[in-house]
Amino acid sequence: MALWLGFLSIGFAQQPWPPVYEIRKDTGVYPIDTAHFQVLEDRAGNLTFEQVQRSSAFRFDSHYNPTRQTHVCWLRMQIKNGLDHDMKLYLCEFKATYFDLYTQASDGRWHHQRTGELIPRSQLPVHNGGTEQYRLFLPLRPGEQITLYQRSENPFWYPFLTNLTPELQTEENRIHSTYTAFRVNQQWKEYFFEGIMIGMLFLAVCYNLYIYFSIKDKVYLYFAICLLFFNLDRNGFNLQLALFPEQPYLYKSLQNFFFLVFYTFFIQAIRNFIQPTPDLSHLNRAITFFLVLLALTNVLQFFMYRFSFVSPVITIAVLEIVIRVIYVLLAISMVKMIRHGSLDARFALLATAPLFTFWLFTLATHLVFRLFSINLTNWGWYNFGYYESACFAWLIVFFSGALLNRYNLARKRVAQQAIEKEQLEKEREMERSRIIASQNERLEQQVKERTSQLQTSLENLRATQDQLVQKEKLASLGELTAGIAHEIQNPLNFVNNFSEVSTELLTELEEEQQKPERDPELEKELLGDLKLNLQKISHHGNRASHIVQSMLAHSRNSTGERQASNLNQLCDEYLRLAYHGLRAKDNTFNCELVTDLDPNPVLVRIIPQEIGRVLLNLFNNAFYTVQEKQKRTAEPYQPAVTVATRFTDRQVEIRVIDNGMGMTDAVKAKLFQPFFTTKPTGEGTGLGLSLSYDIVTKSHGGSLTVESQPGQGSAFILVLPVV
Numbered sequence: 001m002a003l004w005l006g007f008l009s010i011g012f013a014q015q016p017w018p019p020v021y022e023i024r025k026d027t028g029v030y031p032i033d034t035a036h037f038q039v040l041e042d043r044a045g046n047l048t049f050e051q052v053q054r055s056s057a058f059r060f061d062s063h064y065n066p067t068r069q070t071h072v073c074w075l076r077m078q079i080k081n082g083l084d085h086d087m088k089l090y091l092c093e094f095k096a097t098y099f100d101l102y103t104q105a106s107d108g109r110w111h112h113q114r115t116g117e118l119i120p121r122s123q124l125p126v127h128n129g130g131t132e133q134y135r136l137f138l139p140l141r142p143g144e145q146i147t148l149y150q151r152s153e154n155p156f157w158y159p160f161l162t163n164l165t166p167e168l169q170t171e172e173n174r175i176h177s178t179y180t181a182f183r184v185n186q187q188w189k190e191y192f193f194e195g196i197m198i199g200m201l202f203l204a205v206c207y208n209l210y211i212y213f214s215i216k217d218k219v220y221l222y223f224a225i226c227l228l229f230f231n232l233d234r235n236g237f238n239l240q241l242a243l244f245p246e247q248p249y250l251y252k253s254l255q256n257f258f259f260l261v262f263y264t265f266f267i268q269a270i271r272n273f274i275q276p277t278p279d280l281s282h283l284n285r286a287i288t289f290f291l292v293l294l295a296l297t298n299v300l301q302f303f304m305y306r307f308s309f310v311s312p313v314i315t316i317a318v319l320e321i322v323i324r325v326i327y328v329l330l331a332i333s334m335v336k337m338i339r340h341g342s343l344d345a346r347f348a349l350l351a352t353a354p355l356f357t358f359w360l361f362t363l364a365t366h367l368v369f370r371l372f373s374i375n376l377t378n379w380g381w382y383n384f385g386y387y388e389s390a391c392f393a394w395l396i397v398f399f400s401g402a403l404l405n406r407y408n409l410a411r412k413r414v415a416q417q418a419i420e421k422e423q424l425e426k427e428r429e430m431e432r433s434r435i436i437a438s439q440n441e442r443l444e445q446q447v448k449e450r451t452s453q454l455q456t457s458l459e460n461l462r463a464t465q466d467q468l469v470q471k472e473k474l475a476s477l478g479e480l481t482a483g484i485a486h487e488i489q490n491p492l493n494f495v496n497n498f499s500e501v502s503t504e505l506l507t508e509l510e511e512e513q514q515k516p517e518r519d520p521e522l523e524k525e526l527l528g529d530l531k532l533n534l535q536k537i538s539h540h541g542n543r544a545s546h547i548v549q550s551m552l553a554h555s556r557n558s559t560g561e562r563q564a565s566n567l568n569q570l571c572d573e574y575l576r577l578a579y580h581g582l583r584a585k586d587n588t589f590n591c592e593l594v595t596d597l598d599p600n601p602v603l604v605r606i607i608p609q610e611i612g613r614v615l616l617n618l619f620n621n622a623f624y625t626v627q628e629k630q631k632r633t634a635e636p637y638q639p640a641v642t643v644a645t646r647f648t649d650r651q652v653e654i655r656v657i658d659n660g661m662g663m664t665d666a667v668k669a670k671l672f673q674p675f676f677t678t679k680p681t682g683e684g685t686g687l688g689l690s691l692s693y694d695i696v697t698k699s700h701g702g703s704l705t706v707e708s709q710p711g712q713g714s715a716f717i718l719v720l721p722v723v
Contacts, residue, residue, distance in 0.1 A: 018060070020078040020145060023087060028173030032077065032166045034062055037150075039164065040074040045153070047074070049102055049110070052149060064163045071305070073161045075150040079168070081140035088171035090135035095163050096152035101136045103148045113137075118155065118252060121245035128171075135169065155249070157256055157302050159312070194238060201231040204400065211403075215410050222269035223403060226262050227396070233258035234392075260298040264291055267326060270352070273402070274337045274345040283333045287326055294322045317367075324363050327356045347402035355391035495537050502533040562723075564603040565611075567652055571597065571643045574612055578619035579641075582627070589627055589639075596644035604652055605723050610699055614692040618656040618716050619643075621688070624679070625660030625714070632661075651702075652720050659713040668706055696720070 021036040038058040040047075047055070052074050061068070073096075081087045093099040098116040105111060113136045115125055124131040140146065152161055182188045208224035211217070232239060236255045244251045267287065276284055297319045304310040331352075337345035509526045512518060572595055583589055619641065626639035642657040663671070663678070670676045672693040696704040700720055708714035 018077060020080050022080040022082040023140075023168070024082040026083070026170070028170050028176070030168035032168065034060060037075045037077040037166060039068075040076075041068065041070040042072040042074060043070045045072040047072075049112075049149065052151075061164075063165050066162050068162050069160050071154045071156060071158065071160060073152045073164060075152070075164065075166060076148070077150075077166070078145060078147050079138075079140070080145035081142060084142050086142065087140040089138045089140060090132070090169045090171065090174060091138050091148070091150065092135050092167050092169055093150065093152055093165075094134050095165060096154055096161060097158060098151075098153035099134065099136065100151035100153075101138070101148060102151075103138065103146055105146075106144075116153075118249045120248060121241075135174070137171075138168070155253070156306050157253060158305070160305065191238070194235060198231060198235050198239065201227055201235075201396075204396070205231070208403070211407050215407070215414065217272075217406075217410065219269050219272045219406070220403060222265045222272060223399070226265040226269055229258045229262040229265070230392070230396075233262055256302050257298060260295060263294070263323065263326075267291065267330060269399075270330060270348050271333075273406070274334055274342060274348050276333050276337060277340060280333050280336055283329055283336075287329050287333075290322055290326045290329065294319070294326065297322060320363055324356070324360055327352070327359070331356070344402070344406070347405075348399070351395050351398040351402060355388070355395050358387055358391045495541055499533075499537060502530055502537070505530045505533065562605040562607055565606050565608050566601055567604055567606075567611075567654065567720075568597040568601045568645055570608065570612060571595070571615060571645060571654060574615040575619055575641070575643050578616055578623060582620070582623045586627070589623075589630075591623060591626060592638060592640040594640060594642035596642060598645045598647045600647060601645070602647045602652065602722060604720060606700060606720065610695045611720075614695050614704075614718065615654075615656075617688040617692045618718070622656055622658035622660065622714075622716075626658050629660045647722075649722065651722055654718040654720075655715055656718070657713065657715045662710045662712050662714055663706075663708045664710055668708060671706060672704070 018036050018038050021030075021032055023030060039061040040052060040055055040058045042052075055074075058074075058076055091101055096116070097118045099114070101113045103111050103113075113125055114123075115133055115136055117133045119133075121131060124133065125136065127137045138146075138148075150166060152164065154161055205224045205228045208220040208227065212220035212224065233255065236252070236258070240248055240251045240255075271284065271287070297315065300310065301312075301315050301319055304312050304315045331349065334345045334349040338349065505526050509523060509530070512523055512526070575593060575595065579591060579593060622641045623639075626641060630637055630639055640659050642655070644655045644657070646653045667678060672689050674687060674690040676690075693704050696702045696718060702718065702720040704719075705717050706714060707717065
């Protein structure tokens, strides 16, 4: 039993550590052979450092192992400085995109460092003022031995970690190699010329976009997008470092699709450039089908390392074949268009022939190597990258030249069209001028005829207007006459009464004079009464005479001469005339008359007849609205009309206020327009307020306004200047 437990414990015990890698001489670079490190595959990618320390799955493995199908690998090793001086080392890992290093210090604690090309620049470790993406600093004192774990990882769209090549590099060698590369071998020239090429490609993109927005030809838009993504794909490393240093993961993941976008838009640019005829529609449909297949294959390639049923070799081979098939179909279209006499198709074929010939050859070499294990590249094709770059340069330069020629032709065509359009516009302008001249003659004749008709209509209108004005005057005169009849009746009654009394006094005086004994005191008293009666007769006679004169003045046309007038007297007189005129029609109507006249009146130079018409019109309207409200309301209601005057040194203000029905804003807006009235048909001409407004504003330089609220009454404000 004890023996079985012993074998069991041996089976589950951790594997022994690999031998210590001891540095015994200064060589600058120390590749670590497979005997000094062990590998642990973390296919799920979720092992923690503590789990890795306890793991018994570490094993020895070769640097390159094609069966290693994992994106995460752990390495463990022990390193010792066998020299008598300090070693400033870098642990290097160039095959993985993420690189973690765990080292154990002399105090037993573990230290962690992390770098990698998919880590944002701000998170990269800094040593001697510079960031490192593939190296982590590892100092060793003389005789010091350290234990370290290395974690290497690729993202899921990268190939598996089939090749692991850990190595150590001294800081001095790192500095020396960098200096040698840039200063001795002048590697800076490569970056310099790459920068120039990047800038030129971006300028080409902007230029083609400018042409597209100028002439709206989609060829230039497609070619601009093609150049943009070609630049992003071919110079992705430098552009990512320069433009997107904090988004390396996003940029490099999208970079898997940059070639697809470049190739798709390039094919579209060529198709729009050569403009295939309808008889080539089957080829167009085939090209579209394979472009869709190419996109699907590209997406599958992105995820192929995640699915065990997808072979990366087959996926890449299908991708390469589809690219060539699309071009073959496009080349057939170009040849057919050349037979149709298309010069653009000839340019396109010459521009693309070198690159696609090179691509067809590379596909052939790949297939021959896969099928027959024959490497055709040994026959002199050593610098594929340079050949391909040269083919791309030829394509871009030649096709850009073809597009420039197309642009010049388009400009000439647009210029010719502009000339033709200008000529057509001139012809149209001449025809338009001829038509306009003919129409002008006809219009002039029509204008003469219409002018004659309008002149006749105007004369008729003036005659009608004069009749309407006269009718309005007669209507106001009728209102005035009814009031005057009532007003004259009062003084006439006084005249008659005092006449009769005076006659009786004279008879009594004659009788007293015939008596033998006359009474002087009685005669004196009778003569005094008679004199008083005659004075009253004279007063009331003068009052009746003044009323008659006012009526005559109102009825006859104005002389236009201004007279100094007492507006208080005028307002009081016309208020009562208007009231009694309405009562003559309806003796059941009663209204409260309120006079609020300024106790210090000023004589104002006005045309009395015209201002009298205005006042009479305002009073008539006021009595009409309170009478209508009395008829319509069932609630207790006392009609009231108020006239108020206020005098200043510069102007006089007359307010005619009623507590009638009031009016809306819509009515107020039209109130002073000719022929507008709210009275029933036959009861108003609509000219009263219009004529009143003209008299006040035009004849006297004043103003006539109204303030009113529906259901609450109205106030007409007449303002006249004191002159």
